[in-house]
Amino acid sequence: MIGLLRAEVLKLVKRRLYWVMVLIFAAVMGLVAVLLLLLPSISPDALPGFSGIDKPEAYTFGAAQALGQTWFPVVLAVVLLGGETGTSIWAFSLTLESRRWLHLLAKTIVTTVAAWLATLAAIAGWALVAFLFAEGSGSPPVSEWLAVVWKSGLTEFTWVALAFAATGLFRSIGPAIGVALAFAFGEGILALWRPWQQVSLSLASSRLVGDFGDISGGIGVGFSGAISFGHALVVVLGWAVAGVGLAVVGLQVRDP
Numbered sequence: 001m002i003g004l005l006r007a008e009v010l011k012l013v014k015r016r017l018y019w020v021m022v023l024i025f026a027a028v029m030g031l032v033a034v035l036l037l038l039l040p041s042i043s044p045d046a047l048p049g050f051s052g053i054d055k056p057e058a059y060t061f062g063a064a065q066a067l068g069q070t071w072f073p074v075v076l077a078v079v080l081l082g083g084e085t086g087t088s089i090w091a092f093s094l095t096l097e098s099r100r101w102l103h104l105l106a107k108t109i110v111t112t113v114a115a116w117l118a119t120l121a122a123i124a125g126w127a128l129v130a131f132l133f134a135e136g137s138g139s140p141p142v143s144e145w146l147a148v149v150w151k152s153g154l155t156e157f158t159w160v161a162l163a164f165a166a167t168g169l170f171r172s173i174g175p176a177i178g179v180a181l182a183f184a185f186g187e188g189i190l191a192l193w194r195p196w197q198q199v200s201l202s203l204a205s206s207r208l209v210g211d212f213g214d215i216s217g218g219i220g221v222g223f224s225g226a227i228s229f230g231h232a233l234v235v236v237l238g239w240a241v242a243g244v245g246l247a248v249v250g251l252q253v254r255d256p
Contacts, residue, residue: 168250
């Protein structure tokens with residue numbers, strides 16, 4: 001297992017894809033920070049009707065924005081796994097270690113940690129900008145920052161698992177990315193339908209995010225009171241388990 005983890009880390013850090021995606025992630029967060037934090041402080045009339053976000057809410061708002069970038073773990077996971085299952089690399093890897101679930105476990109751990117670290121870096125960068133430019137004073141307590149850390153990890157794990165499920169079933173990068181991203185956007189729209197709200201991943205994620213800040217900024221925030229925190233946690237974990245299960249089925253049943 002250690003060897004598989006080491007191999008996945010080496011494959012990740014040697015690929016330009018990850019670093020390019022991190023730069024794009026940083027650019028997106030930077031643009032949002034400029035519009036919502038810097039611009040109101042420099043030119044209060046630049047955004048009519050918007051007076052800016054004051055501290056300490058500015059910190060948790062930034063965390064919500066970073067967690068809302070679901071494209072990052074989805075695309076990263078699909079490309080990392082699909083780049084192997086769509087070629088002979090996957091078959092060769094199975095000759096070295098035939099237990100597919102071990103390969104999936106190693107990839108899940110490494111990809112989740114990679115996406116999680118990028119998200120935490122984005123949150124830290126936002127927090128620095130908020131500290132320098134946002135109005136108001138104060139900071140969330142340590143307990144809320146710790147909540148940001150573990151909730152970020154859970155969110156990234158869930159989207160990585162779902163992306164791996166799509167990849168395992170379709171075995172092709174293009175269709176897997178299309179299906180995973182379509183699910184991310186479509187599921188958010190379904191959250192407007194009351195019966196779906198009880199199992200909605202986007203709504204549950206928003207509920208988790210909203211629990212550590214007054215401003216969640218996530219999809220379905222208008223329905224954040226529809227489910228409790230415990231219910232939301234169960235829903236997110238349920239989707240994560242479903243993603244892992246479908247990924248295992250896709251990789252185990254279909255020929256490499």
